[in-house]
Amino acid sequence: MSPAPVFPEGFLWGAATAAHQIEGSPLADGAGPSIWTRFAHTPGMMLNGDTGDVACDHYHRWKDDVKLMRELGLKAYRFSVSWSRILPEGTGRVNQAGLDFYSNLVDELLANGIEPLLTLYHWDLPAALDDRGGWLNPDIADWFAEYARVLYRALDGRVKKWVTLNEPWVVTDGGYLHGALAPGHRSKFEAPIASHNLMRAHGAAVKAYREIGQHEIGLVVNIEPKYPASDSAQDAAAVRRAHAYMNEQYLHPALLGHYPPELKEIFGEAWPEWPAEDYDLIQQKLDFVGINYYTRSVTKAAESYPLNTGVVRQPLGTYTETGWEVFPQGLTDLLLWFKQTYGDLPVYITENGAAFFDPPTADVDETGQRRVRDPLRIDYLRKHLGAIHDAIQAGVDIRGYMLWSFLDNLEWSLGYSKRFGMVHVNYGTQERTPKDSARWYSQVIQSHGRKL
Numbered sequence: 105m106s107p108a109p110v111f112p113e114g115f116l117w118g119a120a121t122a123a124h125q126i127e128g129s130p131l132a133d134g135a136g137p138s139i140w141t142r143f144a145h146t147p148g149m150m151l152n153g154d155t156g157d158v159a160c161d162h163y164h165r166w167k168d169d170v171k172l173m174r175e176l177g178l179k180a181y182r183f184s185v186s187w188s189r190i191l192p193e194g195t196g197r198v199n200q201a202g203l204d205f206y207s208n209l210v211d212e213l214l215a216n217g218i219e220p221l222l223t224l225y226h227w228d229l230p231a232a233l234d235d236r237g238g239w240l241n242p243d244i245a246d247w248f249a250e251y252a253r254v255l256y257r258a259l260d261g262r263v264k265k266w267v268t269l270n271e272p273w274v275v276t277d278g279g280y281l282h283g284a285l286a287p288g289h290r291s292k293f294e295a296p297i298a299s300h301n302l303m304r305a306h307g308a309a310v311k312a313y314r315e316i317g318q319h320e321i322g323l324v325v326n327i328e329p330k331y332p333a334s335d336s337a338q339d340a341a342a343v344r345r346a347h348a349y350m351n352e353q354y355l356h357p358a359l360l361g362h363y364p365p366e367l368k369e370i371f372g373e374a375w376p377e378w379p380a381e382d383y384d385l386i387q388q389k390l391d392f393v394g395i396n397y398y399t400r401s402v403t404k405a406a407e408s409y410p411l412n413t414g415v416v417r418q419p420l421g422t423y424t425e426t427g428w429e430v431f432p433q434g435l436t437d438l439l440l441w442f443k444q445t446y447g448d449l450p451v452y453i454t455e456n457g458a459a460f461f462d463p464p465t466a467d468v469d470e471t472g473q474r475r476v477r478d479p480l481r482i483d484y485l486r487k488h489l490g491a492i493h494d495a496i497q498a499g500v501d502i503r504g505y506m507l508w509s510f511l512d513n514l515e516w517s518l519g520y521s522k523r524f525g526m527v528h529v530n531y532g533t534q535e536r537t538p539k540d541s542a543r544w545y546s547q548v549i550q551s552h553g554r555k556l
């Protein structure tokens with residue numbers, strides 16, 4: 105019987121959400137529309153025609169949600185701010201009601217002993233800025249820094265852990281290359297420009313923080329280990345491309361000051377040569393990196409655009425509702441790679457979780473209590489926390505874990521069809537029901553990881 109895992113003193117146990125996925129009321133109290141409000145109201149973009157107009161109604165239910173976080177024993181809560189609630193036109197006029205919403209949320213979290221981790225950008229760009237070119241306009245680095253300064257001045261000190269961007273890879277790959285996510289562009293020429301401007305904006309926001317803020321700021325990336333489907337040279341080259349495109353494309357410029365060479369190979373004529381001063385702007389010193397981990401990819405050479413790679417489904421693998429293989433070892437491997445490649449920068453696991461089938465309404469157990477049984481999610485979480493512990497034992501400086509997600513929520517263009525929450529949401533009544541995984545996670549937190 106292996107000894108109970110011991111997580112480091114101060115390890116931060118929390119859960120995560122994002123504004124557009126839970127808040128609803130996207131235009132309330134002077135807020136401007138975001139590209140996701142626009143995208144969701146464009147016919148054919150969202151499964152079942154779902155929108156974020158109501159979502160989990162967190163915009164009105166935030167106090168009860170924070171109370172539930174406390175009851176479940178969360179020590180931290182990662183959330184994002186909707187840029188267009190703060191600056192309805194993206195720049196210029198500040199909407200005080202929007203700022204008040206997040207200020208009140210932060211105060212309520214602190215009053216309940218929960219540390220806020222604030223993400224400045226989790227995909228919901230103000231529509232007004234998209235009309236000015238959005239991430240394709242180099243001015244967006246200044247626009248983003250202007251927005252960040254408003255929040256730094258209002259919240260720094262109460263918020264002590266800031267994140268600039270959530271997953272620039274998804275913003276670019278989904279929003280500009282393949283078009284599955286807002287703003288729905290499909291261009292190999294636009295993708296590198298959006299990607300680079302995202303990183304310039306990240307750098308500008310960190311630079312602004314160093315002038316105003318007194319605490320910590322970092323970047324959140326989604327990365328996943330790429331394993332070759334065979335020992336062929338073609339598959340090894342495919343792994344190299346896929347690894348560079350997802351795992352190195354953002355961490356390299358942010359931490360090493362250059363892009364991986366494979367990007368020029370992947371994008372060819374569509375890969376611009378960037379001026380040296382851009383790399384100086386991007387490579388601002390960070391206090392931590394957030395890693396979002398969900399799965400791995402067994403990768404082969406294949407006809408595909410633009411990577412010429414494919415993912416091989418594992419016949420004996422276990423898969424989630426989003427078609428992602430459950431592979432906890434990949435998280436340990438990834439964390440060891442991160443340490444080896446980028447050194448001892450502190451790491452938070454800022455998202456980890458899984459969508460398995462949960463019923464639209466909670467059951468009622470023999471005591472008359474609402475209940476949602478989710479053993480597959482408990483197994484997923486237990487194994488991934490074990491993988492994190494293995495990496496900690498191997499010397500990786502992992503400071504915390506934010507379970508994705510606190511609530512069932514809007515899974516972007518998949519609408520409400522996928523449930524990632526530790527807390528079930530009945531979208532008909534907005535009733536919240538802690539799933540068995542939430543009860544289990546409470547015990548994990550209370551035992552500081554010993555009761556995995």
Ligand SMILES: OC[C@@H]1[C@@H](O)[C@H](O)[C@@H](O)c2nc(CNc3ccccc3)cn21
Binds near residue numbers: 514516
């Ligand atoms: O899909 C689950 C979550 C999503 O709800 C979060 O808003 C987002 O931060 C998030 N990122 C990933 C990482 N992987 C990913 C891969 C392809 C498309 C979208 C996300 C998963 N998730």
